[in-house]
Amino acid sequence: MAKIIRHTYPKEFSIGMLLLIFVLSSFLSSQIFNVSWRVILSGSKVAIGMALVGSTVVIMALILWEEFLFPVHFKPKEDEVVFQNHLTKLKTQILIYFQIPVIFGFIYFYYEVNQIRFFIWALVCTVVPVVGKLLSGIKNYNDFLKLTNDTIEYKNNEKEGVFRVKDIDRITLIKDESDVLHKVQVSMTSGNQVLIDLDEMELEAYYETIQTL
Secondary structure, three states, X not given: OOEEEEOOOOHHHHHHHHHHHHHXXXXXXXXXXXXXXXXXXXXXXXXHHHHHHHHHHHHHHHHHOHHHOOOEEEOOOOOEEEEOOOHHHHHHHHHHHOHHHHHHXXXXXXXXXXXXXXXXXXXXXXXXXXXXXXXXXXXXXXXXEEEEOOEEEEEEOOEEEEEEHHHEEEEEEEEOOOOOEEEEEEEEXXXXXXXXXXXXXXXXXXHHHHHHO
């Protein structure tokens, strides 16, 4: 049975927060359109355009704040435990991300917009999720840390290795001043040392669990 390491936000909190983000961003997006508030309140189709912009900001929030949609869990087996980013999560994030440029493309061709303000909004909503989450997620797509009764195996981009437990002299957990785990140093009986950087592998959700094993 899968063990949940990090739960999603409570449903009521998620709905309330996303609704607040939607309303505020929709309201502020009025600056994109070359119409007055009087026209908007009279039932203009611009209100729909504002709602579409608000939805792109909500999508951006869903990607950046994974606690809205993506719980972190792992399924320990009898003889091994594997820690890695959930691959389905990244695929879902990329899928919903592509709705953002589609929506902005529709707004650009369907509405009369202020060019400068429109491209500022479009740039922020399309670039921030990529820089904030998607690029690092793609980079670390295949990274993992596997612990078995006999070996420790890891992959961190081009760095990878398998170490037999009987060849390990000492395992040192490297923490910061707040006692948060960040790296694992494996010292071999041969005198070699290997540093496994959990931060680079984006395994921060598993820090506490790894520390207790």
